[in-house]
Amino acid sequence: MSNYKYNNRELSWLNFNARVLQEASDPNVPLIERLRFVGIFSNNLDEFFRVRYATYRRISQSEEGKSKSIKGYDADSMLKEKLSFTEYLEIYKFKGYDVNKLLKEITQIVIKQQAESLEILSKIHEELRTHNIYIIDETEVSKEHEKFIKDFFLNKVSPALVTIMLNDLDKAPNLKDSAAYLAVKLIQKKGKDTKPMYTLIEIPRSINRFVVLPSVDDKQYIIMLDDLIRYNLNVIFNIFEYERISTYMIKITRDAELDLEGDMDKSYTEMLMEGVKDRLVGDPVRFVYDDNIDKDTLDFLLLKLEIKNRDSLIPGGRYHNRRDYLKFPDLGAKHLLYKKITPLPIPNLSLQGSLFKEIAKKDYLQYTPYQTFSYTIKFLREAALDPDVKSIKITIYRLAEVSHIASSLINAVKNGKDVTVSIELQARFDEANNIKYSERMKREGIKLIFGVTGLKVHAKSCVIERLEGNKIKRYGFISTGNFNENTAKIYTDYTLFTCHSEILKDINKVFEFFEANYRIKKYKHLIVSPHYTRDFFYDKIDEQIELAQANKPCGIMFKMNSLSSYDMVKKLYQASQAGVEVKLIIRGICCLIPEVEGMSENIKAISVVDKFLEHPRLYIFKTKKKKEVYISSADLMTRNLDNRVEITCPIYDNGIKEELIDTFNICWRDNVKARDHASYDKNEYVSNELEDHRSQFETYEYYKHKLNHK
Numbered sequence: 230m231s232n233y234k235y236n237n238r239e240l241s242w243l244n245f246n247a248r249v250l251q252e253a254s255d256p257n258v259p260l261i262e263r264l265r266f267v268g269i270f271s272n273n274l275d276e277f278f279r280v281r282y283a284t285y286r287r288i289s290q291s292e293e294g295k296s297k298s299i300k301g302y303d304a305d306s307m308l309k310e311k312l313s314f315t316e317y318l319e320i321y322k323f324k325g326y327d328v329n330k331l332l333k334e335i336t337q338i339v340i341k342q343q344a345e346s347l348e349i350l351s352k353i354h355e356e357l358r359t360h361n362i363y364i365i366d367e368t369e370v371s372k373e374h375e376k377f378i379k380d381f382f383l384n385k386v387s388p389a390l391v392t393i394m395l396n397d398l399d400k401a402p403n404l405k406d407s408a409a410y411l412a413v414k415l416i417q418k419k420g421k422d423t424k425p426m427y428t429l430i431e432i433p434r435s436i437n438r439f440v441v442l443p444s445v446d447d448k449q450y451i452i453m454l455d456d457l458i459r460y461n462l463n464v465i466f467n468i469f470e471y472e473r474i475s476t477y478m479i480k481i482t483r484d485a486e487l488d489l490e491g492d493m494d495k496s497y498t499e500m501l502m503e504g505v506k507d508r509l510v511g512d513p514v515r516f517v518y519d520d521n522i523d524k525d526t527l528d529f530l531l532l533k534l535e536i537k538n539r540d541s542l543i544p545g546g547r548y549h550n551r552r553d554y555l556k557f558p559d560l561g562a563k564h565l566l567y568k569k570i571t572p573l574p575i576p577n578l579s580l581q582g583s584l585f586k587e588i589a590k591k592d593y594l595q596y597t598p599y600q601t602f603s604y605t606i607k608f609l610r611e612a613a614l615d616p617d618v619k620s621i622k623i624t625i626y627r628l629a630e631v632s633h634i635a636s637s638l639i640n641a642v643k644n645g646k647d648v649t650v651s652i653e654l655q656a657r658f659d660e661a662n663n664i665k666y667s668e669r670m671k672r673e674g675i676k677l678i679f680g681v682t683g684l685k686v687h688a689k690s691c692v693i694e695r696l697e698g699n700k701i702k703r704y705g706f707i708s709t710g711n712f713n714e715n716t717a718k719i720y721t722d723y724t725l726f727t728c729h730s731e732i733l734k735d736i737n738k739v740f741e742f743f744e745a746n747y748r749i750k751k752y753k754h755l756i757v758s759p760h761y762t763r764d765f766f767y768d769k770i771d772e773q774i775e776l777a778q779a780n781k782p783c784g785i786m787f788k789m790n791s792l793s794s795y796d797m798v799k800k801l802y803q804a805s806q807a808g809v810e811v812k813l814i815i816r817g818i819c820c821l822i823p824e825v826e827g828m829s830e831n832i833k834a835i836s837v838v839d840k841f842l843e844h845p846r847l848y849i850f851k852t853k854k855k856k857e858v859y860i861s862s863a864d865l866m867t868r869n870l871d872n873r874v875e876i877t878c879p880i881y882d883n884g885i886k887e888e889l890i891d892t893f894n895i896c897w898r899d900n901v902k903a904r905d906h907a908s909y910d911k912n913e914y915v916s917n918e919l920e921d922h923r924s925q926f927e928t929y930e931y932y933k934h935k936l937n938h939k
Contacts, residue, residue: 234802234828235820236909238793239281239331243338245817246273248838248904248912250342254349260360261557261565262840263353267346268554274339275407275552278482282335283514286541289328340543343517347546361448362560367460374442374450381440382461386454389433392465396426401533406483408434409550411458412518414526415466416473426469427529429479430458438553441560449560455548477522479530480549482515520544567840572601573932584608585615585695585704588726592882595724596892597710598841599932602717605724606633608706612693613641619701620647622740623691627711628666634712635666639673651678651743653686681746681874684759688876689862692736703733707878709845709860720844721925723860723889725878729754732878739876758863758875763796765877766865769850769857770800770809776852777808784851785811786893789864790844791818797865805831814896815906816843818866824907834906835915837899839925847893848877858886888935892928899924 252258253266354364363369370378395401404410408431415426432438432455440457442450452460459476466474516536518527536542559566574580578593580603587593595604612618621641628635642648652667671677680686689708694701710722727733735755742750742757749760756765776783785804792798792813798821805811806828813821813834823832837843846861863875880886896903901923903915 234822235795235798236822237331238818238820239285239335240338240910241793241818241820242277242281243335243342244910244912245836245838246270246277247342247910248836249273250346250349251904251912252838253346253353259565259567260353260356261559261562262567263349264554264557267350267353268552268557270342270346271550272552272555274342275482278515279406282332283483285328285332285335286514289332336541336543343543343545346551350546350551360562360565362451362562362565363448364451364453365442366452366456370452370460371445373445374452377443378440378452378457378460379464382457382464385436386433386458386461387464389435390458390465391431391433393429393431394426395428395529395533396424398533400535401429404429404481404534405431407480407550408432409455409478409480411455411476412479412522412526412530413462413466414475414477414523415469415471418470418472425525425529426471427526427533428466430465432458432550437556437558438550439556439558441558451558453548475523475526477519477526478545478547478549479519479522480517481534481536482517515541515543517543517545517549519547521547570598570929572598572603573929573936575600575604576936578604580604580607584611584726588704588728589702592729592885593726594885594888595726596888596928596932597717597722597724598719599721599929602714604726605706605708605712605717606637606714608704608726609634609637609691610640612695612704613637613644613646615695617696618646618693619696620649620694621691622649622693622737623651623712624686624688624739625650625652625663625666625712626687626689627713627716628662629713629715630662632666633714635670638675639670642674647676648674649676649678649740651680651686651740653680678740678743681743683872685868685873686743687862687869687873688739688757690736690739690876692733692740702728703730703737704728705733705736707732707736707860707876709847709862720842721928723845723847725860725880725885729881736876739874742874754879756859756861756877758869758873759871762863762875762877763870766797766848766870767800769848770804772852773804773809773850774807777804782851782853783809785809786847786849786851786890786897787812787865788814788843788845788847788893788896790816790846791864791866793818793820793864793866794870795820797870801832802829805829812897813906814843814893819906821906822909835897835899835903836906837896837903837924839902839923841925843896846877847889849890849893856886856890858889860889891931895922895927895931896924898922898927 249266249270253263253270255263258266357364393402410432411430413428413430417423417426436454438454439451440454442452444450455478462474462476575593575595578584578587584604584607609621612621621638623638638648638650650670652663654663654667667677689710689712690705692703692705694703706724706726708722708724710717710720732754735752738750738752739757742748752761756762770785773783773785792815801811801821809831811832813823813832814837815834816836816838819834819836821829821832821834823829823834846864848859848861850857858880859877860880861875861877863869863877869875880889899922900915900917900919901921902925904912905915
């Protein structure tokens with residue numbers, strides 16, 4: 230545990246990823262699901278190095294007093310303003326965590342976690358064999374599989390291979406970000422040039438990494454694409470006379486921060502697309518290699534690839550890009566997978582009737598994936614077809630690759646509706662997908678807004694105007710999650726459907742702000758970043774402090790993805806010291822240290838990592854007469870409070886309030902998948918004498934019960 234008042238943001242994130250790895254090692258998690266948690270762990274780590282680690286590398290390479298700014302700096306502290314290195318240290322040093330020390334500590338932790346992940350993976354492979362599933366390598370190929378593997382290689386793999394002969398190149402070409410390569414060393418036969426020949430083979434991303442082989446005697450076999458290539462090295466290099474050949478996997482992770490240099494001759498979209506392309510060849514921030522690689526080969530590669538910073542060298546196992554385990558085949562083995570749940574309908578809200586008609590009577594809450602995301606799609610499709618609907622305005626952050634949301638909006642504009650879409654092109658790693666859809670929507674006649682200069686639009690909202698009689702009536706929704714039908718299957722998120730005229734009027738004001746952002750709007754009901762959210766939370770926490778000091782009922786219950794704003798942590802410490810009971814459910818980063826006498830003894834904080842990704846933001850304040858409940862797109866991070874457009878929405882319907890409080894309490898009772906933030910890097914599970922409570926399973930049962938007793 231930290232000796233200071235705050236946990237370091239990056240180290241806290243690594244602790245979160247360790248919780249993901251715990252799921253991969255948990256014997257109670259189905260085997261194939263455990264493999265997929267290895268994939269999530271690996272994918273998370275890739276993104277961490279591409280963004281967070283890369284940012285610190287940039288800072289560490291800036292010389293104090295010489296560099297007045299940090300190019301491309303996008304950390305969470307400030308609104309993309311240029312910081313001197315001295316200013317950076319003031320803000321980010323974190324009581325002894327200077328940047329170079331932090332980089333070394335991150336590397337040490339990652340090396341340890343990587344080693345642990347390899348051990349876990351090996352154990353899972355062994356357990357799969359007890360279920361007659363064999364993941365074999367090139368040395369274990371049987372006669373029954375020889376022909377299949379050779380044919381598969383010649384017909385599918387060989388045409389897709391890119392092989393780079395390194396010896397004769399003055400400089401190696403830029404290796405793709407996060408692509409995996411086989412580094413091949415050939416020793417030629419006597420009488421030939423005795424100098425080793427080095428080559429790189431890029432593992433094709435267009436072919437599934439796990440090649441399912443024909444079953445033999447009711448046993449299922451899989452060979453990884455890497456090993457299938459190793460098995461066929463003689464086919465690739467048959468023009469050379471060699472006596473020994475060895476292969477080792479390597480991978481480079483590159484700086485993924487986008488540098489959008491101003492160019493009057495280029496549109497914002499063009500600059501962004503160029504930035505996405507440049508990302509593929511950004512500066513290396515991590516070089517992962519097979520720990521068994523011989524020293525000569527490693528030295529040759531580092532020299533040829535011009536990798537000079539050895540702090541970013543991460544020894545790994547035989548296989549990299551373990552994120553591919555996310556796509557490990559099911560093999561029809563249902564007993565090795567989580568039982569799929571059928572998303573439930575919302576009680577008393579039929580998908581077969583008009584949603585507008587029912588929402589006109591009362592508000593409704595959708596909680597995915599426990600309840601079906603189809604309501605969101607149906608709502609927009611109904612708007613697209615309804616002749617009385619005149620306009621649709623919606624914010625979009627991450628669209629699915631095949632998006633029914635986008636199709637519904639295009640359908641609406643074809644039917645003569647006035648459709649406005651605020652689409653965030655800088656949604657990290659989804660830029661290309663969002664640009665593709667923005668270009669398509671623009672061609673179809675949708676009015677596009679590309680956010681606000683210097684601010685990402687992270688709000689999730691929609692407002693629809695419908696002519697009823699001689700008046701315009703508004704309908705809409707506000708959500709904690711992206712309007713993405715794929716992530717809605719695995720991310721837990723709330724969506725409020727409402728016809729509350731004042732709330733929807735406020736959403737309209739947000740769109741007015743997009744178009745004239747020099748005018749700061751005032752809102753009657755919504756709390757909107759970057760202008761009001763921070764002060765709103767300060768005021769609400771101050772109210773709780775006053776209640777505690779007056780010996781009146783009080784309490785704070787927050788659920789979010791991350792808490793990294795130090796000022797917000799300070800405020801919660803003040804509440805604790807005044808006697809306010811604070812309950813925090815924080816899945817990821819938690820810079821607050823709970824349960825410290827004299828500082829945070831009245832704060833308890835847990836993290837739930839399970840089958841679904843806990844994604845909603847829910848803020849509850851207890852008073853004598855009532856509980857005030859808010860859903861939000863914003864975490865309590867500096868970027869969400871000050872650097873983004875976010876919406877926090879009050880809940881007025883008493884039934885929905887009760888439902889949200891119930892779901893919070895179900896999660897709070899979890900003693901199966903909840904970890905105690907007080908244990909910090911140990912990630913100890915919450916332990917008590919109560920019967921087992923697994924919140925995600927209980928939440929589904931809660932909604933089934935509501936449906937059966939509507």
